[in-house]
């Protein structure tokens with residue numbers, strides 16, 4: 552029998568917790584908490600807790616899915632202050648946060664006799680709902696109760712190494728994504744200005760060296776692919792604000808590792824401008840549209 556806990560039931564966490572509730576064994580339990588209490592009512596079969604420490608007290612494996620490092624820090628200050636040393640508990644943090652905070656929280660939790668694993672995800676809300684997330688795990692191996700918990704929510708699990716290496720993988724991947732989206736949006740805007748037929752150009756790129764996830768799966772040109780956010784007015788995709796957040800975290804991580812990221816000096820300003828133009832909730836590929844508007 553496993554006693555699961557879940558803290559942070561937002562766009563991602565609610566779907567992840569629902570998958571745990573739906574797939575766990577009949578003898579398992581799931582204890583949930585969110586600062587917005589109504590969110591906990593949306594997880595059928597879960598036991599609603601009235602505070603974070605109650606989840607930690609009643610569960611052996613607790614997943615957190617919170618917005619930023621300050622939220623993770625605050626939640627674990629409360630957990631560490633309240634949790635005893637009877638049996639080792641496992642805390643899996645799937646939030647995308649800064650590496651320094653994750654390391655600091657991990658050592659506090661370890662000092663209290665428990666385990667803290669960073670396990671950020673890719674796959675977005677669609678992957679969270681379908682239970683097909685990819686987990687990037689800050690552990691040398693994924694086995695036992697860690698594997699059991701992650702497989703309730705995801706399909707692909709990558710053991711990235713020591714604590715915080717899951718976050719390192721997530722931030723490096725999303726750095727590539729942020730820049731690929733930028734290059735793809737600019738490239739397609741250039742093609743349009745040069746008078747190319749974009750349906751043909753898109754097919755060409757997809758079998759040529761300019762292809763990427765941004766051209767194949769998330770093409771920025773409306774109508775090229777009916778399934779992309781660009782074909783639904785850039786709604787329900789990977790939000791500009793989240794892309795900007797991850798990009799800034801990647802740049803911060805590079806600074807922490809005394810590394811220079813030349814493009815990282817310029818790219819955040821592009822996404823900041825989109826945000827300031829009121830496009831923060833739109834899919835990141837809306838950059839293409841704004842490039843057409845500003846010839």
Ligand code: NAD
Nearest residue numbers: 559560561562563564585586587617618622646647675676
């Ligand atoms: P969200 O804002 O929709 O959800 C966060 C939830 O945490 C909210 O329900 C909020 O009420 C709750 N919360 C905040 N502080 C809390 C506290 N102290 N105790 C308990 N609950 C608290 O965010 P999201 O889109 O679900 O993203 C969560 C994390 O996952 C972020 O780090 C994000 O970068 C990452 N992520 C998001 C996506 C995505 O597509 N949305 C994809 C991959 C990773």
